[in-house]
Amino acid sequence: MMILRHSPASPFVRKVKIAAEVLGLADRIEVQDADTVAPEAAFLAQNALGKIPTLVLEDGTTLFDSRVIVEYLDHLAGGGRVLPKEPTARFAALRLQALSDGILDAALLIVYEGRYREPPMRLQSWLDRQHDKIGRALAVLEASPPDQTDVPDIGQITLACALGYLDLRLAGAWRKDYPRLVAWLDRFAARVPAFARTKPA
Structure with missing residues (x-):
C-alpha cells in the first residue's frame, strides 16, 4: 500500500487524489495527514522540504511535487492516460x-x-x-x-x-x-x- 501524506485543503493534493481515482489506483493509496507548519521528524525524513503532497511507495521510496507523483501514477496505470503519449x-x-x-x-x-x-x-x-x-x-x-x-x-x-x-x-x-x-x-x-x-x- 502506498501512502499519500496530505492536508485536506491542499489543491495539489486534490490533483493527485483525482488523478489516482481516474487511473483506478485510489484503493492502493492510504491517505495520512501531514503538518507542514510544524512537520514531525518522520515526515521530514520522507520529504526534507516538509511539503505536500508526498507519496511513499511500497518500498519506502518517496516522491514529491504533484507533477512528479501524477506522472508516476500514470506510469503505474500503464501510461498515456492522464499524461497523453501523443x-x-x-x-x-x-x-x-x-x-x-x-x-x-x-x-x-x-x-x-x-x-x-x-x-x-x-x-x-x-x-x-x-x-x-x-x-x-x-x-x-x-x-x-x-x-x-x-x-x-x-x-x-x-x-x-x-x-x-x-x-x-x-x-x-x-x-x-x-x-x-x-x-x-x-x-x-x-x-x-x-x-x-x-x-x-
Whole structure:
C-alpha cells in the first residue's frame, strides 16, 4: 500500500487524489495527514522540504511535487492516460497544467500573506500582483476554455483544482467575470465524480 501524506485543503493534493481515482489506483493509496507548519521528524525524513503532497511507495521510496507523483501514477496505470503519449496532446496538457499551477501558486501566496503576516506588514502591491496573475490567466482560459476528453488529462484536472481552490479560499469571486469557465467547471464536475469526492470539507 502506498501512502499519500496530505492536508485536506491542499489543491495539489486534490490533483493527485483525482488523478489516482481516474487511473483506478485510489484503493492502493492510504491517505495520512501531514503538518507542514510544524512537520514531525518522520515526515521530514520522507520529504526534507516538509511539503505536500508526498507519496511513499511500497518500498519506502518517496516522491514529491504533484507533477512528479501524477506522472508516476500514470506510469503505474500503464501510461498515456492522464499524461497523453501523443506529443501535441501531451504538451497541451502540460501547458494547461503549468498555467493552472501558476494560478494556484498566486492564490496560495495571497492566502499565506493573510495567514502569516500581521495586517501592518501586509503589502498590498504584492497582493495586487498575485491577483493580476490570476486574472490574466483566467482571461486567457475564458477566451478559449480547454476541451474535455473522455479521460481527463492532467491539465484539465489541475484547472478544475485551481478553480475549486479559488472557490474555497477567495470566496468564488472569479465566477462573476468568467461565465465560460464556470460552465466548464460544471461540466467537469458532472463528468468526473472524483472532483466532488475530493472537495475539502
